Amino acid sequence: MALFLLLAMILSRMANNLDDIFAALSDPTRRAVIARLGTGEAPVSDLAAPHDMALPSFLKHIKTLERAGLVQTRKIGRTRICTLHPEALAVAENWLDQQHEIWVGKLDRLDAYLNKDQME
Known part of the structure; x- marks a missing residue:
């Protein structure tokens, strides 16, 4: 049961991050x-x-990117430096890949069905 709860927490966190x-x-x-x-x-x-x-409006955009894990900022003196963290995009990329596979499979099955119907 504890493993199920841990898995549910991980999936929930991934969904929120997505x-x-x-x-x-x-x-x-x-x-x-x-x-x-x-x-x-x-x-x-x-x-x-x-x-x-x-600038305050622009900083809201930076905060949104930070919250998503796409950007990290650090302060050097009075200057705030932004760095991209492209690995955070892997979560979205994985989801898109899964969706692509699902739809390719559905379209392949539809194509097979239509071709079968046409042959008969």
Whole structure:
């Protein structure tokens, strides 16, 4: 029974993390930040520069990315540096792969059914 509860807790945590990741990726500003951080770490001020918004609003986007585990920040003096953690995307990638396999299987079965019906 304890193993079942542990497994349920792990699956719940993964589902919450998946929700956080997709929520974080749902915004074009956050996707732009992820894309920029793909080239290397950067100060928040550099990440905010191309976006037409106040710094406090931009920081909310950074917090959302941090909560999803996609970005980590650290302070060096008065500068906050952001680093991408692409391994956090593995949770979403795994889910998408599973969905892809499910739908490919369904479409293959539909194709086989339609071809069988056509041959008869």
